[in-house]
Amino acid sequence: MWDYTEKVLDHFRNPRNVGTIKDPDGVGEVGSLACGDALKLTFKLGKDGRIAEAKFQTFGCASAIASSSALTELIKGMTLEEAGRVTNQDIANYLGGLPEQKMHCSVMGREALEVAINNYKTGDTTKKILEGKVICTCFGVTEEEIERTIRDNNLTTVEQVTNYTKAGGGCGHCKPDIEKIIGRVQESMKKEAKPVAAARKLTGLQKIKLIEETIEREIRPMLKKDSGDVELVDVVGNRVIISFRGHCAQCRVAPVTMKEVVEAKLREFVSVDLVVEEEKA
């Protein structure tokens, strides 16, 4: 049996918002009988422009039904802009997580939402149209869809991409292509990530808070492995003053630790401009 959370089983056994809305504002249909799962999502907006009602019909396994039910609960009350930002991770998180091999159920939910919103905005067909180059011909998965899912979920292996999008799960001929897409997307994500850290503008208070969090989460556990510890003494502009404790305090390589662990981590997670100094006794 799958390791489903209680929440998944609850939404499977007692699905919320089953059916179709008459005269809906948006309709999204994705998947097919041949593919093994399919979802039809309909929604209606209220006077305030928020989603007042959402209903679904799903053909699929327990987690496909639960993901669809969760999706309808999740988007109720959202503006279309907010709903447009919902990712498959949001759906999975709502359910307390899904088994890795079942993540494609959450992706199907996100796709249906995307198609339904697009249907509202443009009146375009309610069925998902294949845009761009089809990579997996067995399940009709496009390059665009694979790229988006890799980004949203930070996927690194072909197996993950198959679990999340089904691409590569049939004859398997497209696996080398998927491998290439992963390489390309991961490379561009790395490039995009750096300027974000550099461009981040923090207030003095935010900076100190972030430094403390980073020490707690990233640095302290590493030092504690060697029975060492570190304490934040002060932050002056971009100068971070620290004091080593435990074994680190007597350690001859402490200056190396300071540069390569403490400073490197703080630069990665807070700001590239930081300089770490040890408190002078």
Next chain:
Amino acid sequence: MKTVYLDNNATTRVAPEVIEAMAPFFKELWGNPSSMHYFGGQVARYIDKARQQIAVMLNADPTEIVFTSCGTESDNAAIFGAVEAAGPGVKVITTRVEHPAVLGPCNRLKERGVNVVELAVDSSGQFNLADLRKELAGGPAVVTIMWANNETGVVFPLEDVAKIVKDAGAVLHTDAVQAIGKVPIDAKKTPIDLLSFSGHKLHAPKGIGVLYIRKGTKVKPFLLGGHQENGRRGGTENVPYLVGLGVACELAMKTMKDEVTRVAALRDKLEKGILATCPDTRVNGDRLHRLPNTTNISFQYIEGEAILYHLSDLGICASSGSACTSGSLEPSHVIRAMGVPFTAAHGSTRFSLSRYNTEDEMDYVIQNMLPIVTKLRALSPFVQ
């Protein structure tokens, strides 16, 4: 909650008689049968007895019985062993609906450059004997064809297959894991060279299997090690389990009649009941040539895993050939090979009975099937 166990093609309950027979081999008779002291050596005669019990069931000679750890090992040992013994240039002929324990070794042989031919099946799950004859015409071959299919219960005509293969001078292996104890198997009557089966499908425990090797069949040993099993399979004998298997085989001979009459009648009742109460359902596989305990029913427009979880909530254990239950993304290779329409492929559900099932249990399943199907169809975008 009561458990209604209808998944006996997956595994079976260990018979109480079997457990009882095994117990002394954990408590007192735990020596190594190969030892040169009485304490260990005395155990050997119990192995002989089990071998004898199994030989009687198959109408074979005890020397033709080799104990293994499971059905998968038996299949691997038979296929690799026969192909290696035959030497280069041998062809392997099998079917598209074999168990993964057979398809796996066949795929490995393909990678090694062996010509492997998979015979197609029709919508009833049967293959054409003429295709087999044609493939055999090309020279030396090892044929591996299952006796009965695990998913649909479809029984292949092994008597005819054996005759054709023998006439062509080829070697025949059959995976009889599902057939054992449910259809009569007579090694004297049916000229099979190699036959695999597993204990846990006939009320013995998991972890014990048999490979029958007809006298004179050339097979290279698969598991190399000690001199056990006459050098045909290394490894200290799993004494408690093979003793249990011997008893299970003896029981199976006594209960075979019950399987083909009472159990078959229960299966028919269940099948008819479900087909009569649930619209848009169909039986997959040849209903005339089928194991007495198995039915594979497709519920159109709904998906198998969802059906199984609802059944499970009621204590009912069944199985499915749907994509989702296997962790793969496509329906089972058996369902696909039979060309089951895609509206029905994902909703295939297998019920497999045993002699421990009762009529009340069938009624319970029949009563509960329609509400489950109705609930899931109400969710389905393909039902208006």
